Each structure stands twice: as C-alpha cells, then as structure tokens.
Amino acid sequence: MATAGGGAYSYSLTVFSPSGKLVQIEHALAAVSQGTTSLGIKASNGIVIATEKKSSSILIDDSVIEKVAVICPNIGIVYSGMGPDFRVLVTKARKSAQAYWKIHGEYPPTKVLTQEIANIMQQATHSGYTDEIxxxxxxxxxxxxxxxxxxxxxxxxxxxxxxxxxxxxxxxxxxxxxxxxxxxxxxxxxxxxxxxxxxxx
Structure with missing residues (x-):
C-alpha cells in the first residue's frame, strides 16, 4: 500500500496475513527455499566457485543467464538469489575494482572488494527505493x-x-x-x- 497526504508522503509495504504473519518474511523464505546452491572450494593451488544454472521458467532462455561473473583479473563472483540484485552488485564491484586500479596501479585484494560489496548490501537492507529515484x-x-x-x-x-x-x-x-x-x-x-x-x- 502506498499513501500520501498532508504534505508528508509515506510508503508502507508491511503487509500482515489474516493469521498475523508478516507476509514479506513468508515470501522471502519461499524464495530462499526455491533458490539454487552456490559454493566455493579452496584448493592448494587455487579456488573453485560453482552453482546450478537453471531458470525459474521454461520461457526464459538459459543462454542469457549468467551466475558466475568476472569482476577483474584476480576476482570472480557467484550468487544465489535474485538476478537483478546480482547485476547491480557486479556493476558496482567492477567500477570499484577499476577505481582501485587507477589509484594503486593494481587490482584490489579480495578482502577490500568484499567489504565494499558487503557495505552496499548492508545499506540496501536499511533502505527501499531512494527518495532521489x-x-x-x-x-x-x-x-x-x-x-x-x-x-x-x-x-x-x-x-x-x-x-x-x-x-x-x-x-x-x-x-x-x-x-x-x-x-x-x-x-x-x-x-x-x-x-x-x-x-x-
């Protein structure tokens, strides 16, 4: 529900079911239960990341789905969850990696880039669509x-x-x-x- 009036605009998306359950939590849990597994394995001479590549509908062309992406020459990323969220994070991570390279002459350590991505994800949990959109x-x-x-x-x-x-x-x-x-x-x-x-x- 979205309401506006009296010069103050508020957007309320909290919906409870008749039984009193928070509907968003139910939907989130349902989405998680239908998600695919992604994993990472550290080896003695490298690292492997893998995931199941399947679409949520038979009408989606599997060839356009990308769940493993290159961020920079020394960092790759994989996801389980929502594709649009992943694409936003990949774009921001690539920009951050390029900015780091321009300043330091090398690509960022994985820990540095991970912290930046985690900050973006944390900020997203505290905000909905920004007022500037x-x-x-x-x-x-x-x-x-x-x-x-x-x-x-x-x-x-x-x-x-x-x-x-x-x-x-x-x-x-x-x-x-x-x-x-x-x-x-x-x-x-x-x-x-x-x-x-x-x-x-």
Whole structure:
C-alpha cells in the first residue's frame, strides 16, 4: 500500500496475513527455499566457485543467464538469489575494482572488494527505493523486479501498475486544497496502453 497526504508522503509495504504473519518474511523464505546452491572450494593451488544454472521458467532462455561473473583479473563472483540484485552488485564491484586500479596501479585484494560489496548490501537492507529515484525509474525498476520471477509473458493484460504522483514545489504552491492547507498528491492506475509502452522500452 502506498499513501500520501498532508504534505508528508509515506510508503508502507508491511503487509500482515489474516493469521498475523508478516507476509514479506513468508515470501522471502519461499524464495530462499526455491533458490539454487552456490559454493566455493579452496584448493592448494587455487579456488573453485560453482552453482546450478537453471531458470525459474521454461520461457526464459538459459543462454542469457549468467551466475558466475568476472569482476577483474584476480576476482570472480557467484550468487544465489535474485538476478537483478546480482547485476547491480557486479556493476558496482567492477567500477570499484577499476577505481582501485587507477589509484594503486593494481587490482584490489579480495578482502577490500568484499567489504565494499558487503557495505552496499548492508545499506540496501536499511533502505527501499531512494527518495532521489524518479517515478519513471521506479516504474522500470518495478517491472524488472516483477520480470525476474514472472511466469508466462508480461503484457499489459498480465501486469497492473498504480502510482502516486507527488507534485513539484511549484505545483504544491498552486495546488493546495482550499481551506485545509493540505497538498493534493494523486493516485492513479496506469492504463493498459501506458503499461504496454513501459514494457516496450
């Protein structure tokens, strides 16, 4: 549920089931139970990382799935979990490795890069979509997240999107409700045509 009003905007995603269980925890545990195993083995002359490569749907082309990635010449990474999260971490890790190389003339030790990635993951547990993200980016992020575990084809018939539009500062000044001093954020459901346009991008 997303609500906005009175000049203060709040986004609440905490949902309890009728039995009182926290729904997000149930979904997280279900996702973990359906995940694949990734492992690492240290040998006397090297290291091996391995994982099961399978898609969540028969409609996904297995050839486009990458679960083991190169970060820099001395570091590789493997994951178990959500693909979009992994891709974000890989991108940030590669940028960090390049920045370290530009400063020190060598690629970072694994411990240094691991700490940076762990900090990113820790920060993500304390925040949802940042206040700086635009509504357009939020819609695209929502679609990418839905796509990760979606069964079947995503179309304007199988996806629904609702948005709350927060007025700009100029709009806030001109859009107060008379006599109340309250702002007028608006909620609306995107039309099928709008959803189709977003899916086409």
């Amino acid at each position: 635009s509504l357009e980016d939020a819609i695209h992020t929502a679609l990418l997240t839905l796509k990760e575990g979606f069964e079947g084809q995503m179309t304007e018939k199988t996806i629904e999107i609702g948005v709350i539009t927060v007025p700009s500062q100029a709009e806030l000044e001109a859009g107060k409700v008379e006599g109340t001093g309250r702002y007028k954020p608006t909620f609306r459901k995107l039309t099928e045509e709008e959803v189709r346009d977003y899916l086409a991008l």
